Amino acid sequence: MSTSTIDADIATPASAVQIVDQHIVEIVSDSGEGAQTCGQMFADLCARNGNGIWTVEIIPAEIEPPSRSRAGASGNRIRLGSKPVTNAGDCADIVVALNEQVLYSRIDAGALRPGTTVFVDKTWAESPDDDIRRRYAEAISDFNARSYFVVESPIEAECRKHTDDPKKGKNMWVLGLLCAIYDLDRSSVGANIAKRFAKKGEAVIQKNLALFTDGYDWALAHVQQRYRIPAQKHTQPMVVMNGNQAIGLGIMAAGIEVCSMYPITPATSASHFLAQALQDAGGFVHQAEDEIAAIGFAIGASYAGKTAVTITSGPGLALKTEFLGYAVMAEVPLVIVVVQRGGPSTGLPTKIEQGDLLAALYASPGDSPKIIIAPATIEECFHFMITARKLAEEFRGPVMVLSDANLATGQQPFPKPQLQTDWLAAPVDQAAWDQSVPPFAWDAETGLSKRPLPGQRGGEYVLTGLAHDEESHVAYESAINQKTMEMRSRKLAVLQSALQPPKVHGDPEGDLLVIGWGSTLGCIEEAVDQLRAEGKRVSSVHLRFLSPMEPGLKQIFQKFRRVMTVEVNYSDPVGAPYITAESRRYSQLAQLLRSQTLVDIDCWGQVPGSPIPPSKIAAELRRRLDTFAKEN
Amino acid sequence: MQGLHKEWEAEAAPRTCAIEDYQGAAARWCPGCGDHAVLNAVQRLARDKQLPPEKTVCVSGIGCSSRFPHYMATYGFHGLHGRAFPVACGVRSRRPDLHMFVVTGDGDCCAIGTAHWIHTIRYNMDLTILLLDNNIYGLTKNQTSPTTRTGEKSNTHPRGNVLPPLNPLSVTLGVTNASFVAQTVDWNPPHLYNTIRAAYEHKGTSFVRILQRCPHFTSHIFAEAQSDMSQCLLLLDDNGIPLDPALQRLFPNRAAHNPHDLANARAVATREDVYPVGLLYRDENAARYDRQTSQGLGRSQAEKIAATEKWLSKYEI
The missing domain is CATH 3.40.50.920 (Rossmann fold)
Structure with missing residues (x-):
């Protein structure tokens, strides 16, 4: 790949549109410049168009990192394809960077390859600040040395034609640029912009449309590369969301009414969603005083009613383990979502790892058999919550759902679920309990049993984490301990007998x-x-x-x-x-x-x-x- | 009612629960343990209030006193050390219909469960918390607790406790949104009963510290107070803990105390010359978190699906 810096003003206009199977696009900026909005809107347009997409948020660790810094990069990666896209892919084909420094964070992450087309705002070349001009020039020459195809673009200068505050407008201009490069129909985008900014009034809509159009026209006039990724219109309603939103919606679709949590990255955004939505379905999010209280609260709610959920990440899982063992021992239905991050200890809070499998399986002292499932797609994040609640109730114990930061922040379209009544938890049973049935009437074959709920007359019993007999009476006798361990373990074998071998x-x-x-x-x-x-x-x-x-x-x-x-x-x-x-x-x-x-x-x-x-x-x-x- | 057709049951003789209907397994605390007195008082209260056993839940942590639920014939939750409070809050969050008692000890509440204690007071859900404070870890055999007095010897401080004890009353009164704080003693059954009754009747979290003896490890600590009633200061007010005038007179030290006066409650709580007994503080208007958490109860399945569909549709492309 030859290296050349294109001064965009003299670049030749686009010729033929190249047909490709798939492409990876990234948009990065300082935090607050709207690269995320731009990325989401672009991904949304492609998904509507019928393309497969997978998007990943590029998030700085700090809320407001210094501008023009490597660590401050904020934005999106969008992989689009003709077919459904299942992952974020390899190196980017096109990166738009609103300054040259944020691009370095992507270079450090290995997101670029020789030949990647880089659009970078050339406004920095004319900065009154000597240091900025010097760093910009150094970076451009470095990008060329790295064999990127660098297109220095007058992003800010073009935006100034339409707004006095280009920092707030560049993202719409870039959206126009990308829509032109990927040959998307500009009229449908216009409607989308109008809808998105409808609440902000006509002036804002017009300004954004002007920025978008300018970006689009500029690309047509100045950018050589243009691509079309053939798409197939969806034949059924589709939804696009990230894994944490899917978990939140799955929780609602499962009829879970109590989500008890403590803030922890990267799990918390699932609770953010639920904090807004769950009360519409009659539930609520409890933000507990700590991770231990979060699971304790959920266990209390489950014990007295419908199965509750608690959502956490690795360090939170570590704190929850005593209660997790309690839920196994006392057979309390409970759903525990673990959105894994990098460990051990506080590790890599915002990064991706699958390091909590053994912690989930073995963290509690003693033998504590529990069900663990792991969704592999965003769609499964939704459906597994319904499965998890049902399993928790049927098998009377905790079900852990292991997601991770990759699913949590990735977005993917999937067929819109048709919500069903039988996905919902049954109403809390308050009918009299047959007094002859003990609270742990373990079936000798399966170890399964049904639990009485407070309010059910005749079912009064005391739940305990101590070794106990069928009546839930504390029992330290060897034979009872041996048998009850066997009963709790048997349930897993019974579940396995109902599963199919994997494909x-x-x-x-x-x-x-x-x-x-x-x-x-x-x-x-x-x-x-x-x-x-x-x-x-x-x-x-x-x-x-x-x-x-x-x-x-x-x-x-x-x-x-x-x-x-x-x-x-x-x-x-x-x-x-x-x-x-x-x-x-x-x-x-x-x-x-x-x-x-x-x-x-x-x-x-x-x-x-x-x-x-x-x-x-x-x-x-x-x-x-x-x-x-x-x-x- | 045996032999009776199911549907007729409701019209049969109105249900009356006797004290036996609240008695679970025979209590296995040591003879002379203060826990027995508290158990008797709660069972009497349940009988007097005719609480349906199936609608009553006792939640506890771990420790001698936390065996309490096993000795009741109601629903119970014998949980983890220090963690009775979050469990109780979880139960209460969706069950405004239940009658709830939370039984905890000085190790359970004031050491390992401190964070939950503070926040449960702040949540102010409708719970009756009984802190059975005998100044020692009994179940694990004689270790210093946060409320153990300076100089007291234990297996973990054989040369005597070096720190001053934590005061559960002043800690609780320091928490924003506290709504009911009282103290009583195990050796005065009428006052004990009336205090637990007032706590039960209070809507919100009522915190009752019960001073009591551990006959095995701390039998000496309240021995003088037991024989010398002047060591207690009986707090009196029309809004306080009611006590028969004849019984009031047995307390040589009595003081009028308005339970709405937080500053004075804090002053009384920190007195070291006497054990204040009675209602230190009450705020009927403190915010109740359980009013929030139970708001959405009773939605139909169709309403739930409609709400979920509304949110799902926001993600439709």
């Missing part, structure tokens, strides 16, 4: 099987598809149930010469100092699968704080296949 993506046999869980679904399958297109015998399996696991895994594994997990959590790299077959610590799902199946399952666990892009997974899989080939 294999690709052929049911081959050289390598990749196993994943959670938000890596799209990246893994895309990598597998790349390798399959190259003729490699690779398939993948993605688990949604982690405790109990879906059945039939060993049979699936036996059809492959090698099996490995790909996880966004830590594993010791093979060949590192002191790391031997005996000392190596495996990724978390790999540990579980090895112990459950006795299959020698390998793993590739990475902790970049971001999703592992498909190309990187594909490269690692290729490397593994080459190594296997040499070994044989």
Whole structure:
């Protein structure tokens, strides 16, 4: 790729529109310049157009970071495609940066490649501040050295034609630029802008339309590259949202009325949604004094009525573990959402990791069998909440839903769910309880039992976290302890017996099987598809149930010469100092699968704080296949 | 009513609950433990108020006193150490119809559960909190508690407690939105009963500290006060804890105290020369969080679906 800086004023007008399958666009700015709004509107337009999209928010760690700083980048990545898009993809094709410094945060994150087209506001070249002019010039020459295709664009100068406050207008101009580059129909965008700013009055609408039109026309006149990503109009109503909003809506659709939480990143935005919406459905969000109280409150509400939910992230999960064990022991239905972030300890609060699987499974002292499920898509974030509530009630205990920061902030369209009455929790039963039925009438086969609720006459009992018998009376006798542990554990086996083996993506046999869980679904399958297109015998399996696991895994594994997990959590790299077959610590799902199946399952666990892009997974899989080939 | 057709049951003789209807398992506290007196008082109150056992919930944490729910024949929740309060708040949040007692001890409330104590007072949901304060950890065998006096020896401070004790009354009175704070003693059953009754009748969180002996580890601490009534200061007011005049006269020290006077309540709470007994503070108008949390009860399934659909549609493209 040749490097050249295009002075936009002399660039040749666009010629042919190039047809592409998919593209990745990023918009970054200082916080407060509206790059997020621009990104969302652009993504929304593409989704309406029938394109598959996946968007990711680019968020600075601080609320108002200094302007023109690397750490301050705020914006969006939008991956658009002809087909449904399942992940944020690899490097960006086009990046629009409202200043050159924020672009560096994206370069540091590995978001750009040689050849990426970079639109950067050239207003900084004429800044009265010597230092700004110098840094701008240095950056542009550095961008060229990095082989980006740099288009210095008069963004601020163009915006000044329409507004005295270009900081508030650049985003609409950029939206125009992108809509022109991607050949979107400008009239439908105009209607969208009018709708978006309707509350702010006609003058604001007109100003934004003018900015948009200017950006659009400028692109037509000055930008060479233009693309069309063929789209198919949706045949059914679609919704676009992020994973935390999907969790919030799923909670409402499940008829859960109490969400008890304590603020923690990146889980809190689910509660922000619910704080607005849940009271319309008759519920409320309780912001507790701490994480422990948040789960305690939810358990209290569940004990006396409908199943409640608590939402947290890693450090909060650590604090909740005593109550989590209580919910297992006393068999209180409860939904616990864990939106994972980077750990250990406070770790990487805003970053992506799948590091809490073992913490979720084992954090409580003693044997505390519990159900753990992990959505792999935004759509599943919605539907799994309904499943979680039903499982919590049917199996009388806590159900943990492991999401992560990738799902929490990613946006994806999915078919609009048709809400159903049987998704909702049943009204609180206040009919008399058959006094001959004890509060823990464990079915000898399944361990399942029904619980009386306060208000049910004849069902009076005292819930306890101490070892207890069928009557919930404290019981320390060996035989009772042995039996009740068995009953609580049996429930997981019963659930597993009702599950189907997971589907294999690709052929049911081959050289390598990749196993994943959670938000890596799209990246893994895309990598597998790349390798399959190259003729490699690779398939993948993605688990949604982690405790109990879906059945039939060993049979699936036996059809492959090698099996490995790909996880966004830590594993010791093979060949590192002191790391031997005996000392190596495996990724978390790999540990579980090895112990459950006795299959020698390998793993590739990475902790970049971001999703592992498909190309990187594909490269690692290729490397593994080459190594296997040499070994044989 | 056995043999009676189900539908007729409601028209049968009105239900009357006897004291036995509130008695659960036989209490296994040590003989002479103050907890017995509190249990008797609560069972009597439930009988006198004819609380339906199925509509009554006792929530506790962990400790000797937290065994309380097991000895009631109502619904109960024997939870985790220090965590009775959040559980009780969760129960109350959607169940304005239940009668609720929260039983806690000085370790449970004033040490491991301190954060919840402060905030539960602030939430002011309708709960009757009974702090059974014997100045010691009993269940775990004689460790210093936050309310243990300076110099008292225990297994964790064999040379004597070095710190002054925490005052649960002044702490509670320091919390914004406190609405009912009282103190009573286990060795005066009429005052104990009347205090718990007033606490139950108060709408909001009522906090009752009950001074009581642990016959095993702290039998000496209130021994003098028990035999010498002058060590107590009986607080009297028309809005306070009612007590039979004959019983009032047994207290040589009596003082008029307006329970709406927060400043004086704080002054009385911190007196070290006497044990104030009676109602220190009451605010019937304090904000009630449970009024908020129970607001949406009773929505039909159709209303819930309509509300969810409204929000879902905002994301439609």
